[in-house]
Amino acid sequence: MTETDAGFRYCEELAATHGRTYYLATRLLPRPRRSAVHALYGFARLVDDIVDVTAVNDPAGAALQVTATERRLHAALAGDPGPADATGLVVGALAETIRRYDLPLDYFEAFVRSMRMDIPGTPEFRARYDDMPQLREYMYGSAAVIGLQLLPVFDVADIDAAAPYAAALGEAFxxxxxxxxxxxxxxxxxxxxxxxxxxAFGVDVALLEHGRRTGGSPDPRVRRALAHFVALTRAEYRRAEPGLALLPDRIRPGIRTAFELYGGILDEVERSGYRVLDVRAVVPTRRRARVALTQLVRLR
Incomplete structure (x- = not known):
């Protein structure tokens, strides 16, 4: 097994461990394209873990690690991924994916820029977002570009036509x-x-933090606000859905699976009475299996 093959295998293990819904959807993709998707996930997971784990207690160290990871990606693209540690395996697989599918490097730079917005002390940092335009600026790098990266990997015939739908689906997720x-x-x-x-619904951070501490059914104001956010997110899914028809037949079932299962998380949030402050909404295994099996039958 080559070092690049080992990198793809490691990225697949990351997806299987940390992204169950995502990983289930990728199982319906053709093997070479599945490996590319795992490499994209592996890089996003690698940087996201730095931001979500290291940055909590050591933001300065997290900022340095993100910068070092970005530099190692550039080095891997030049043929030198460095030691075969976790970072080297991931950036090696990603560099091969970028070369194979001619992915714009701007997408990955936008992703890293958004990740820095999560790290205290960086010039980009934001602890919260005042309005939706501010949040969309963040989501362009953290979500929209993920959808855009996938279009060449999926061999979409008309990337320009599919791009707005791919970006919308990334933001919906x-x-x-x-x-x-x-x-x-x-x-x-x-x-x-x-x-x-x-x-607008009478909710501030103090009320949310109180609900986090006390648990149980959230304040009615929080429930109403969350119901509004769920409705906005469902509108984003509707905006993205026509783009599924632009995907190749071999690709569409896997993305439809992700579309339905991520949308199912919203169903679980509603079913719990919007209890997201102390409980994590999860799509039941039976529903995940049913959706995947339905799309597998259509694929065959």
């Missing part, structure tokens, strides 16, 4: 995560969903 992870993000000192929308 990201908004779903923001809704599901309100409580966990509070522990990291972050509030992603826009402050002006929370305020």
């Amino acid at each position: 990201q908004l779903t995560n923001f809704i599901r992870d309100v409580g966990e993000d509070l522990d990291r000192g972050r509030t992603y969903l826009p402050a002006d929308t929370w305020a």
